[in-house]
Amino acid sequence: SAVISQKPSRDICQRGTSLTIQCQVDSQVTMMFWYRQQPGQSLTLIATANQGSEATYESGFVIDKFPISRPNLTFSTLTVSNMSPEDSSIYLCSVVGSGVAFFGQGTRLTVV
């Protein structure tokens, strides 16, 4: 299984600002995934981060709001832009190894 380090683990941010979340994997992976888990809800896929190409966004998520970088095969960032209280959520980085999804410890974001 992959070891995934995600930071920050939590943050409290002012509305209108942006936060960048980092995800580091201990092995090279082709695709990395970013999920959001709102309070009491399940995981919703935001986008798939591909190395060397633009991220693929799911319905309801746009690049202007959630820009993603993937500079190499072990690292990705997700930025939550122009935040509002509705963005308060847990954001999870994930990779797939042998067909199984593994997760970072998550970033708990509170927007005030």
Added chain:
Amino acid sequence: QKEVEQNSGPLSVPEGAIASLNCTYSDRGSQSFFWYRQYSGKSPELIMFIYSNGDKEDGRFTAQLNKASQYVSLLIRDSQPSDSATYLCAVSSASKIIFGSGTRLSIRP
């Protein structure tokens, strides 16, 4: 129709009994099926995966898959208080993994 559906619960089961968790999915082309456990405030952790029709057992856990009915289940035998958590069903479809809304399981002493 949601791609992966689960009963949200809560499901309350007495300690030592069998807990049965169910999941249906919409994409007939799905190949891989997973059960994750998530404790409050923690990330999901994989319990089991299953690819073929039938049963797969691992300790107290049994996953069951019926592709014709598009149905996956998880049985937990001899339920323990530590099994109290939210259980997420997940399905691999088109190179991504889609999660159900989760079932909250509570094991009462």
